[in-house]
Amino acid sequence: MSCACESATATAAGARQVSTPAASGRQLRALSRAISVHDLRELARRRLPRAVFEFYDGGSESELTLRANANAYARHQFVPRYMVDVSRTDTTASIAGVDTPLPLAISPTGAIGFGWPFGDVAIARAAGEAGIPYALPTSSTSSIERVAREAPDTRLWFQAYMLRKRDFTYGLIERALRAGYEALIITIDMPTGGRRERDFRNDFGLPFRFTARNLLDFASRPGWALSQLRSGMPRLENLEGFTPDAVDAKTIASSVGKNYDPSFVWSDLGAIRKLWPRKLYVKGILHPEDALMAVRHGADGVIVSNHGGRQLDGACASLDALAPIAQALGASAEILLDGGVRRGTDVLKAMALGATAVMVGRPALYAVSAAGQAGVARMLELLRDELVRALVLSGTPRLRGVHAALLGAADGRPLPCAPRGVSHHVLS
Numbered sequence: 001m002s003c004a005c006e007s008a009t010a011t012a013a014g015a016r017q018v019s020t021p022a023a024s025g026r027q028l029r030a031l032s033r034a035i036s037v038h039d040l041r042e043l044a045r046r047r048l049p050r051a052v053f054e055f056y057d058g059g060s061e062s063e064l065t066l067r068a069n070a071n072a073y074a075r076h077q078f079v080p081r082y083m084v085d086v087s088r089t090d091t092t093a094s095i096a097g098v099d100t101p102l103p104l105a106i107s108p109t110g111a112i113g114f115g116w117p118f119g120d121v122a123i124a125r126a127a128g129e130a131g132i133p134y135a136l137p138t139s140s141t142s143s144i145e146r147v148a149r150e151a152p153d154t155r156l157w158f159q160a161y162m163l164r165k166r167d168f169t170y171g172l173i174e175r176a177l178r179a180g181y182e183a184l185i186i187t188i189d190m191p192t193g194g195r196r197e198r199d200f201r202n203d204f205g206l207p208f209r210f211t212a213r214n215l216l217d218f219a220s221r222p223g224w225a226l227s228q229l230r231s232g233m234p235r236l237e238n239l240e241g242f243t244p245d246a247v248d249a250k251t252i253a254s255s256v257g258k259n260y261d262p263s264f265v266w267s268d269l270g271a272i273r274k275l276w277p278r279k280l281y282v283k284g285i286l287h288p289e290d291a292l293m294a295v296r297h298g299a300d301g302v303i304v305s306n307h308g309g310r311q312l313d314g315a316c317a318s319l320d321a322l323a324p325i326a327q328a329l330g331a332s333a334e335i336l337l338d339g340g341v342r343r344g345t346d347v348l349k350a351m352a353l354g355a356t357a358v359m360v361g362r363p364a365l366y367a368v369s370a371a372g373q374a375g376v377a378r379m380l381e382l383l384r385d386e387l388v389r390a391l392v393l394s395g396t397p398r399l400r401g402v403h404a405a406l407l408g409a410a411d412g413r414p415l416p417c418a419p420r421g422v423s424h425h426v427l428s
Contacts, residue, residue: 019150020118020125021227023371031371031378037342037363040379043370044115047224049217051204052114056365059309060194065317066309069340072317076349079408081395089391090398091384095133095357096183096279096300096334098155102384103351103399105133107308107338107361108159108185108283113141113234115369117227121150122368126376128154135159135185135359138172143237148179159185159283162264168242173276184276185303186269189284191262194311266297273298283338286321288328291335301334301356308339308361319350323404326354344386351399352406 023031034040045053059066093103106127112119120142127134128151135157136147148156158176163169173184198204203211218225228234242259273280282294283303291302304322306315318339326335337355341347342363350358360383367379387399396402 020116020122020372021231023374027371028374031375034370034378034382036382037366037379040363040370040375040382041366043375044366047221048115048369049214049221049224051199051202051214051217052224053369054198054202055111055196055204056109056115056362056369058196058198059313060196060311061313063309064313065306065315068317069306069309069319070342072319073340073343073346073349076319076353076407078345078349078390078394078406080393080406084395084397086392086395086397088397089388090400091387091391093351093357093399095336096155096157100133100357101131102380102387103347103355103357104130104380104383105157105336105357105359106135106364107305107359108135108137108140108157108187109361109365110137110139111141111234111236112365112368113231114228115365116372117231117234118142118146119368119372120147122373123364123376124151124154124156126373126380127151129377130380131155132380133157133182135183136181138238139236140238141234141236144172144175144179144181146237148181156181157183157185157279157281159187161187161190162261162268163242164259164261165242166261170275172238173272177276177278181278183279183281183300184272185281185283186272187283187307188264188269188290189286189305189307189311190260191264192260194307194313196310266293269294269299270297281334281336285325286316286318288324291325291329291333295329295333299333301336302329303336303338303359304355305338305359319353322350322355323353344383344388345390347383347387348390348394348396348399348402349407352402352404354404 030043034043091102093100095105106123112123116122120136120140124134124147133155136144137159138161144158158181160169160172176184203214269282279300280298281301281303282299283305284307285291285294285302285304286306294302304318304325306318318337322337329335334356335354336357336359337350338359338361341358341360347358363379364376367375391397391399394406396406
């Protein structure tokens with residue numbers, strides 16, 4: 001790969017050293033009372049201006065897919081087995097060929113610095129402490145090099161969009177390789193940007209325009225505003241140098257939104273496979289044939305995802321796409337599930353339907369926006385506790401080996417709860 005972004009690399013490498021701020025005593029007290037991801041979402045909603053919160057929280061158009069992601073989990077019910085020894089549980093999973101204490105990785109989510117200064121670093125550090133991977137997005141507000149430097153013990157992945165300026169994308173990939181990133185994610189479900197109507201209603205556009213509405217909105221959250229003033233306007237550090245006039249986040253983001261490459265095809269993925277010697281994942285897979293094509297062109301794994309409902313509205317829920325993809329791929333590749341996970345029970349359902357592990361995006365955004373690194377640590381603690389409780393209550397001592405029988409299902413197809421004449425069993 002020939003790097004066409006030397007100026008961006010130099011800018012990122014020379015970026016000022018600013019640590020992500022710690023949560024205040026008041027924020028930590030509120031955090032201690034949070035007992036679910038939903039509570040963390042509420043803390044983030046209270047702290048952030050409406051425009052910023054809804055930029056994170058919203059989906060595209062009518063938000064059908066956003067709701068479908070969450071509703072899909074409710075359609076799957078456990079058929080628990082009892083009188084099983086669950087005095088010890090094991091939540092270990094293998095992710096990217098490494099045993100991991102939880103079947104979790106943190107999804108790439110852009111513009112995190114608007115929720116918490118240098119929030120990318122805060123999330124990466126919390127992920128490192130939990131022993132799980134963190135995927136840094138192209139549109140991060142902390143550079144590839146900054147995150148590698150400030151979270152050296154974290155298993156870092158880098159997520160790349162294919163931009164029209166392909167040399168620039170290749171340069172980002174080369175930087176991630178030099179910085180020691182463990183895996184590369186290529187996101188394929190964004191040949192153009194989705195229409196996110198909440199942003200229009202909130203006067204939150206890119207390029208950003210100050211209006212009476214959003215000025216009042218920002219002024220209504222003085223704590224957030226003060227933290228942003230102290231740390232400076234967030235910059236999409238990886239994308240500096242993308243356009244000659246891109247000097248701040250609003251200019252860069254608007255340029256990138258118009259510069260995704262809609263001509264990116266499977267043979268182009270094969271070319272990236274030749275350039276990237278480590279683990280390679282393809283994100284945005286919803287069709288079994290696309291999953292097979294990804295593997296045929298060199299992917300080590302696929303990430304079943306509809307971009308959190310932020311792209312094609314009306315696309316199927318990620319969980320609904322999972323079982324057919326798992327059936328098509330078998331054991332030939334890793335399968336990660338991204339979209340709608342809010343509970344430990346959601347994690348268990350995804351694993352039962354064929355996921356190797358799951359990725360969480362918005363929960364990390366809520367958590368970091370509520371209380372920085374401490375918030376993300378709390379979020380991971382809550383999901384772990386819920387997962388362990390679900391294992392115990394379902395009669396499933398080990399996460400490895402769980403399959404669709406736990407949901408009263410055959411071949412990934414859900415059946416009515418406790419169907420007559422069907423023998424259920426739990427692998428232990």
